[in-house]
Each structure stands twice: as C-alpha cells, then as structure tokens.
Amino acid sequence: MVIAVKGSGSIDYQNKMKLPARIKLEERKLGREKAHGLAHNGEDRIEVDPSQSSKMRLDTVLHEGIHILDPNLSELKVRAYANRLSALLWKDRWRRIEK
Numbered sequence: 001m002v003i004a005v006k007g008s009g010s011i012d013y014q015n016k017m018k019l020p021a022r023i024k025l026e027e028r029k030l031g032r033e034k035a036h037g038l039a040h041n042g043e044d045r046i047e048v049d050p051s052q053s054s055k056m057r058l059d060t061v062l063h064e065g066i067h068i069l070d071p072n073l074s075e076l077k078v079r080a081y082a083n084r085l086s087a088l089l090w091k092d093r094w095r096r097i098e099k
C-alpha cells in the first residue's frame, strides 16, 4: 500500500481507515485506576496521569493514542510500538516544555 501525505499534512486514506480526526487528551490523577494512562475508545479520548516524568509521559501518550488508533492491537504490540516510538522521539531530543 502506498501512503501519500498531501502538502497540507492531511492524509488521503483517513476515511478509508476510519481513524479519528483527532484524539482528545485530558489530565487526571489515576492513582485509583493504578494506571499512567487510559484510552476511551468510543470517545477517541485519552487520560494521562500528570504525576509522571516527561519521558514516561511521552510513552504513555503514545501508548494510549495507539490504543485509540487501533483498538484491536494486542497490549503487547501497543507496548512495543509506544516503547520504540518514545525512545526514537527522545533520542531525537523531543521534550515536554511544561514539567
């Protein structure tokens, strides 16, 4: 499959894959849930616990975002993808501005 990205950054195949137009991110203390993040698939929304290091948060945001993009992906694959991508972004010096 050829993936073409238009100059504007919009993606042609978005409708075919039924991807959400955007993923909403909310912050909430998730101590009770014992989780760093949660994905709400029906709502295209993720929740992120604010009390984690920026490196861990990067992994959490990617992890929960991947769950939204592909709800059928196994937890093991989601973990592996988020782990590799967050390490890649970290190596490319992406950092959170606000701590």
Ligand SMILES: [Zn+2]
Binding pocket: 063, 067, 075, 078
């Ligand atoms: Zn997960």
